[in-house]
Amino acid sequence: MESGGGQSKVTGQTGGKQEQEFTFAARAGCAHLDGVKIHVLPSGPIQTIGYLLTETALGEAVLVDAPGGIMEKIRPLLAGSGCTLKELWLTHGHWDHTQDAAKVVRETKAVVRGHAADRILFETPEIMEERMGRKLGLEPLKIDAWTVPGERLAALGREFEVRHVPGHCPGNVLFYQAAAKTAFVGDALFKAGVGRWDLPGGDFETLAQSIREQIYTLPDDTIVFPGHGPRTTVGAEKDGNPYVAAIAR
Numbered sequence: 001m002e003s004g005g006g007q008s009k010v011t012g013q014t015g016g017k018q019e020q021e022f023t024f025a026a027r028a029g030c031a032h033l034d035g036v037k038i039h040v041l042p043s044g045p046i047q048t049i050g051y052l053l054t055e056t057a058l059g060e061a062v063l064v065d066a067p068g069g070i071m072e073k074i075r076p077l078l079a080g081s082g083c084t085l086k087e088l089w090l091t092h093g094h095w096d097h098t099q100d101a102a103k104v105v106r107e108t109k110a111v112v113r114g115h116a117a118d119r120i121l122f123e124t125p126e127i128m129e130e131r132m133g134r135k136l137g138l139e140p141l142k143i144d145a146w147t148v149p150g151e152r153l154a155a156l157g158r159e160f161e162v163r164h165v166p167g168h169c170p171g172n173v174l175f176y177q178a179a180a181k182t183a184f185v186g187d188a189l190f191k192a193g194v195g196r197w198d199l200p201g202g203d204f205e206t207l208a209q210s211i212r213e214q215i216y217t218l219p220d221d222t223i224v225f226p227g228h229g230p231r232t233t234v235g236a237e238k239d240g241n242p243y244v245a246a247i248a249r
């Protein structure tokens with residue numbers, strides 16, 4: 001049996017926004033694993049989603065992105081599940097995805113991964129404050145391991161593939177788990193939308209090519225977890241995304 005789609009259940013309410021949790025069936029052959037839970041945690045000033053993945057059978061967790069306030073949200077989830085945060089995976093260097101990263105690392109000692117094309121954003125986030133014209137108290141972040149396109153990350157007893165999807169910014173990557181048909185795509189692709197391409201380092205043609213070559217090539221039933229808003233699937237976006245059609249026109 002292949003693992004199937006997610007069953008969602010509401011686990012709480014914060015600030016009127018639903019926080020959700022999805023459980024994926026364990027893969028055949030991994031029956032000793034009782035499934036990775038994906039905690040969907042919109043956080044920070046623009047409701048950027050941090051995804052906490054917990055594997056209670058191993059006592060391990062991975063966090064995808066670290067928006068402002070995420071540490072307060074994951075602390076009880078880690079304690080309650082008996083999981084230690086092993087890794088922090090950053091989809092890209094924009095401040096709304098990295099605002100709490102230094103704090104998370106200080107408290108959990110998680111290994112941080114990100115793409116070198118966004119190095120300047122990770123290491124000198126104040127340039128984003130200057131651009132926005134307001135102080136957010138962003139802290140520089142040291143990346144422990146630069147992600148490489150095509151690399152396979154072993155985590156939570158599973159394998160995740162890294163794909164490079166530039167265009168929204170130079171260093172946007174996605175983390176794809178083939179067995180559970182899930183992809184965490186950052187701000188490259190949204191439900192019926194795409195990431196903005198008008199910020200420094202953004203480019204629409206690059207973004208469209210990335211989406212077609214790196215996301216639309218995943219199986220149609222892959223669940224896409226974006227950096228903002230509701231989840232979608234690769235097939236739904238190939239069929240109906242108003243910005244990037246499956247085939248270039």
Ligand SMILES: [Zn+2]
Pocket residue numbers: 092094168169187195
């Ligand atoms: Zn972004």
Ligand SMILES: [Zn+2]
Pocket residue numbers: 048094096097187227228
């Ligand atoms: Zn964002």
